Amino acid sequence: MEILTLKKDTPIDVPTVATIGFFDGVHRGHRFLIQYVQQRAYRKDLPSLVITFKQHPRQVVQQHFIPALLSTPEEKLAMLQQMGVDRCILLDFNEKMAQLSAHQFMQRVLKRQLGVADLVIGHDNRFGHNRQEGFADYLRYGLSLGMAVTEAPRFVPYGETISSSSIRRLLEKGDVSAAHRALGYAYKIGGTVAPGFQEGRKLGFPTANLVLENPQKLLPRNGVYATRVEIEGLEDSFLGMTNIGHRPTFGGQTTTIETHILDFNGLLYDRHLRLSFFYRIRDEEKFDSLRDLQIQLAADKRKVRTLFILNNRTWHER
Numbered sequence: 001m002e003i004l005t006l007k008k009d010t011p012i013d014v015p016t017v018a019t020i021g022f023f024d025g026v027h028r029g030h031r032f033l034i035q036y037v038q039q040r041a042y043r044k045d046l047p048s049l050v051i052t053f054k055q056h057p058r059q060v061v062q063q064h065f066i067p068a069l070l071s072t073p074e075e076k077l078a079m080l081q082q083m084g085v086d087r088c089i090l091l092d093f094n095e096k097m098a099q100l101s102a103h104q105f106m107q108r109v110l111k112r113q114l115g116v117a118d119l120v121i122g123h124d125n126r127f128g129h130n131r132q133e134g135f136a137d138y139l140r141y142g143l144s145l146g147m148a149v150t151e152a153p154r155f156v157p158y159g160e161t162i163s164s165s166s167i168r169r170l171l172e173k174g175d176v177s178a179a180h181r182a183l184g185y186a187y188k189i190g191g192t193v194a195p196g197f198q199e200g201r202k203l204g205f206p207t208a209n210l211v212l213e214n215p216q217k218l219l220p221r222n223g224v225y226a227t228r229v230e231i232e233g234l235e236d237s238f239l240g241m242t243n244i245g246h247r248p249t250f251g252g253q254t255t256t257i258e259t260h261i262l263d264f265n266g267l268l269y270d271r272h273l274r275l276s277f278f279y280r281i282r283d284e285e286k287f288d289s290l291r292d293l294q295i296q297l298a299a300d301k302r303k304v305r306t307l308f309i310l311n312n313r314t315w316h317e318r
Contacts, residue, residue: 001081004049004089006113015117016087017041018049018110019152021125022056022164025070026079028184029162032155033122034083040120040150047086049116052076053093060098068218070164070171070187089114102128103141111145118148123161174221176277186228186276189217189257193268196258199250203290205297207243207258208268210275219244219255226279226304229261232272238264241297241304242275245284249293262301279307 004012019037023030034050041048056067071079073090080088091097091109100108105128110116119142121135135151142149155162162182170179171187180186189212196209212219222245229240242259259275281303287293 001077001085002087003077004087004114006089006091006109012113012115014115015046016049016115017044017046017118017120018051018114018116019120019122020051020110020127021122023050023052023076023080024056024067024164025167025183026076026083027070027162027164027167027182028157029122029155031083031184033120033152034080034085036152037120038084040118041086044118046117049087049089049114050080050085051089051091051110051114054090055093057093057098060093060095067216068168069214069216070167070183070218072214072217075188099129102133102137104128106138106141106147107145111147116147118150121149121151123152123154168218171218171220174223174280176220176225176280179220180278186278187220188274188276189219190272190274191257193271193273195269196256199247203294203297205260205294205301207260208273210257210259210273212257213272219257220277220280222246222255222284224281224284224300225277226281226307227259228276228278229259229264230274230276231261231264231268238262239304239308240275241281241300242277243284248284248286249290260297260301262304278311281307 017037017040019033021030037050038048054073056065056069058065059067077088097105106119110119119138121138126134139149160166167179167182170182176187189210191210191212193208194211196207223243225242225244227240227242229238231238239262240259241262242257244257245255247256259273281300287296
């Protein structure tokens with residue numbers, strides 16, 4: 001996949017079939033749209049182009065908005081590359097761009113600078129200042145600019161439209177299994193292992209304390225999850241049980257992400273981990289004694305193994 005750079009007053013004179021959006025999470029709905037673009041580009045013998053943004057547009061329009069991202073920019077690009085997109089550009093969305101009307105954006109950016117010959121609009125997608133215009137307007141503007149504009153079919157696999165917002169709500173409820181179905185893959189977070197409180201080690205369940213690589217990445221609801229763990233430098237992956245929460249038994253106040261990695265022995269400090277969330281096991285809870293917590297952790301560990309075995313999940317699943 002070729003990563004394009006938008007340079008001021010430097011047009012890219014290669015016609016493309018393009019679509020535009022933030023594409024947070026690159027979920028099944030996004031993939032349906034992008035595959036539609038790829039099919040259209042193939043029929044026209046033109047390269048496909050995905051136009052997206054370095055930052056969430058609402059961060060510019062609403063200065064105090066803090067996004068809860070489903071994917072980091074790096075993860076987004078990696079997934080688009082896996083899809084076989086020919087070209088991608090991450091626009092630097094700024095105040096000047098936010099003031100452009102849809103017609104101005106189509107004329108100055110899409111047509112003049114990016115050479116878009118064929119624009120595919122996702123169902124109900126809106127762009128331009130205040131998002132006031134809709135598909136009929138885009139179609140009219142396209143005719144005046146010599147740009148074909150098409151609205152992609154709706155994608156409703158469960159009778160409901162899949163959206164980044166709906167997936168965020170599922171994760172905020174802790175329903176990682178439903179989020180998995182909507183995303184088309186298990187939700188992931190990544191980060192670096194840092195020294196923790198060593199409480200798990202004393203109980204016989206040592207944990208890796210994860211510091212997120214991107215603090216804007218959305219965390220699932222507090223609780224205990226069955227996860228798959230990828231460790232930097234190792235080809236194999238491992239089963240894990242991950243606790244997100246405040247460590248109430250130990251009087252914790254801040255949110256931590258701690259993972260006990262099954263069947264692994266070794267030092268992990270400063271190494272990068274990636275966690276994939278498959279199942280929610282239970283809520284986080286405060287125990288009356290460390291012995292009670294130890295018994296529960298042993299039960300959690302058995303449940304992790306059982307869930308993966310019953311659902312034919314292997315340690316090496318991608």
